Amino acid sequence: MKLHKYVTVATITFLSVVLCGCKKSFLEIVPKGNIVAVTYDDYDKLMNGSNFYVLGTGGAGIYQPAALMGAEVSAEQYAYNFLGTGYPGARALFQWEANIFPETDPPTDADASKPQFMSVLLKNIYILNKIINDVSGSAGGTEQQKLRLRSEAMAQRAFTNFQLVNYFTKPYNPASASTDPGFPVIKTSDITVKTFDRGTVQQSYDFMISDLTQAIANLPVDPVMKTRVSRGAAEAILGKIYLFMGRYNDAITMLNRAFADMASMKTPPKLYDYNIELAPGGSFLPIDPLYGPNSPFTNASDVKESMWAVFTYAGTYNGFQFPTNFLTIPSKTIALFSPNDWRLKFYTDIQPDMTTPIPGGRLQRNNLKYIRIGVELPDLILLKAEAEARNGNISAALADLNILRSNRIVPAEATVPASAQVDNASLVRFIIEERIREFAAEGHHWFDMRRLSTDPIFSGQPAAQHFLYTDDTNATTYTLTPNRLTLRLPPSYVNQNPGMVNNP
Known part of the structure; x- marks a missing residue:
């Protein structure tokens, strides 16, 4: 698809204000080759920018920090201390350290564990605010077209804020959300603003909900293209936000609406049936010994399962030295899979030298170049199943689960076990x-x-641990503390906002 290079004046200076301080030299710069948005068509092209559907550049994606911190992964010593600018930060994330951002001002590191993954999102918020605030006064286009475009930008802004909130604020807790520090609610595209108030977690979530509820009515059932927001996609994001808030009745309402609108799409997303695609003659074959199976995870243009295609670079073993190269999945994660789960084909037990086995029988994801983070049908199915289960509709939840599992596991093992249906x-x-x-x-x-972490169903469990394996069984252990569920803000951000409180 064609990538448009339209950006508004001061996109770069916005990052300078937020991350590096407000300096006159930045405010005077209009980057060479950039175009001022004037007409409706200019603003529409802004929404086609690759910055909205490829979140991260230069091999660094916004979900790499999350991948490094997930409790389902382990690390291998043989790959842990590779040289490269990304690795110190990657190790800090894996070890759940308090300070992962550089103290330098301005920060110069350009990998996913430094402020780049944050600044990518902040830049997008600036552009979205420009569209939201100014498109109605642009030349050309109908009022309905401008309203649709503004609504797209609002839905996109809510999605962007959702990523930031889930890195930099405490998990939503209704008992403390009104006092827990939030992420700044940024509604303007004014580069002269020098300070930002964090507000509260409740205000952050209220802002996202407001954006989406206003946007949904004016969004089309069929998106302009798969990388643009549709009505169903916005409903799905709102349903996910409600689920994260523990508002399960509201979540299932929105997720059901998303499925209803998806059914009305001209080209709705469809699940790949791994029983077909990974069987002889399937489209995911042959399995490359280094890159693994061909699949949407290796092909950015494959959007079959996408209602709204947004992805980010992953960075596993794929011939390049990205900062997640040391990640594996340990035995506790492997044990979650049934023996004939086709998804195990996406892993290898061999190191990148193509000869040496990974110690201890651990596995590494070897076909993951792109992480799908927009509205993907597998995620949507599982979100709906969870909302149904939490609302007591076990039969509906099982029906959803069986749809996904029948497309991922051989039929004899796809049925949800009876032990999971007890309550x-x-x-x-x-x-x-x-x-x-x-x-x-x-x-x-x-x-x-x-x-x-705030869910009674999962209370009383031991703290999550990461294991850095030195051989088959010996490992250094890192234990997650409650404070480290929230990343601390970069020092440069806090320093340029007097009075802003950082996370513990």
């Missing part, structure tokens, strides 16, 4: 395990860990 809590725990099976090493589990 709501058992089924919810099984659904979370299914999410690990579907998304292991992709970062999604980190966000699940955060929200489940």
